Amino acid sequence: MDSSGFELSWAISHPELDRSEEDDRVANGRAAVIGAGLAGSAAARALAARDFTVVLFDKGRGPGGRMSTRRAETPLGPVRFDHGAQFITATGESFSEFLEQARTAGAADLWTGRTVSIDRGGNAESLREKTRWVGVPGMSAIVKTALDGFDARFGRRASHVSGEAGAWMIHFEDSPVEGPFDRLVLTLPPEQLIEFLARSDGDFSEIIAEALAAKLSPCWAVMTVPANAADPGFxxxxxxxxxxxxxxxxxxxxxxxxxxxxVLHASPDWSEAFLESDADTVARSLTEEAFIRFGLPMPVWSQAHRWRYALVTEAPGTPFGRDPSGTLGCAGDWRLGPRAELAWESGEALGQTLAD
Known part of the structure; x- marks a missing residue:
């Protein structure tokens, strides 16, 4: 995934800021965000709005998290697969405004495809009541737009933090330490967050307790291309x-x-039962079930991807958690529930609170 457009610093990406303005931003505080998905993007924007200089770090090759888009070369030509989040909905003012901005920028639009619910007996019911947003040309475009102008550094796998409140140092597995940072936002999935904080300096007992109580189910996703086009009616x-x-x-x-x-998504129960199965076996099994059921030609190309932390099933119910100093916090959809908008609201609320 091309991330070259997001390697520039705020000052470089915005040449209208002169050096004195940049120095003022640094004087107002430096903030780091670990995770460049929706929650991290929203937190970064909220901190930047309060004149913090923000740097984002992510272990992936580009932004998106579960809103990633994978480009694949197949025997029938190149395809972009949204193999994580399939669409997003918006009800609140902040997220709705952002999506409209993304649409104006050409990075989002409404998906008006025929969507249905099909029961065990094959009875189909139209699902037209929702307004479904997708990224253009893929879901990751929405997150890229949210991060436009930010210093986002990819391929950086953070291992732990050290230092003290308001002077956090971030340690990475294969790269130099970064810091100090006045504020620190963590948007890791609960299990990874627990491991991260257990290796870190500080009192994170409350955050860890909440993360232990959160539950996320896995999801196997399959990207597949049939031998020729066929219409199953949806x-x-x-x-x-x-x-x-x-x-x-x-x-x-x-x-x-x-x-x-x-793109096919397996049920949570099936994904859990076959979590450690071979990816090729998973791709073949799920594709055969779906394609035979709906009379689609067998595929000429398939690939499976395992999302270990896909769908929130139990959440603390509060938008974020913080350490006793109030300078480090965690955010993500796991705090509120399984919707992209909730990840945004969580990150935004944490960013605003840390900036106060």
């Missing part, structure tokens, strides 16, 4: 019963072209 389907819970046609989305291509 572009997205919520499936009741069976191993496959959801399937969506990628080329029904705005900004997507190329060959007929599908």
């Amino acid at each position: 572009d997205g389907a919520k499936l009741l019963g069976g191993a496959v819970r959801w399937m969506a046609r990628m080329n029904s989305r705005p900004g997507q072209d190329g060959p007929d291509a599908w």
Whole structure:
């Protein structure tokens, strides 16, 4: 995933800021965000709005987290797969305004594909009541837009923090220490957050206790291209019963072209049962179930991806957690529930609170 557009610092990306303005930002505080998904993006924007200089670090090759987009070369041509979040919805003012901004920038649009719910007996019911947003040309474009102008550094796997409140140092597995930072935002999944804080200096007992109580279920995702196009009568389907819970046609989305291509998501129970299975076996099993059921031609290309922390099933119910000093906090959808907008609200609330 191309992340070259996000390696520049705020000052470089915004040449209208002169050196004195940049120095003022530094004087007002330096903040670091670990994780460049929606929660991290929202936190970064909130801190920057309070004149903090913000740096984001992420272990991936580019922004997105579970809103990543994978570009694959297949025998029938290149395809962009949204193999994580399939679409997002917005009800609150802040997230709705941001999505409209993303649409104006050409990075988001409404997905008006035919979406249905299909029960075990094959009975289909239209799901038209939701306004579904997708990224253009893929879901990661939404997060890239949120991070426009920020210093976001990818391929940086943070291991722990040291230092003291208001002077945090971030340690990485294969790169130099970064810091000090006045504020620190962590948007890791609960299990990874627990391990991270257990290796770190500080009193994080309350955050760890809340993370231990949160539960996320896994999800196997399959990206697949049938031998030729065929219409099952829908572009997205919520499936009741069976191993496959959801399937969506990628080329029904705005900004997507190329060959007929599908993403399949396994049910949480099936994903848990086969969590450590071979990826090729998973891809073959799920594709055969879905394609045979709906009469689609067998695939010429398939690939599976395992999301270990996909869907929030139990959450603390508060938007963020903080250490006793109030200078380090955690955010993410695991704090509130399984919706992208809740990840945004969590990160935004934490960023605003840390900046006060």
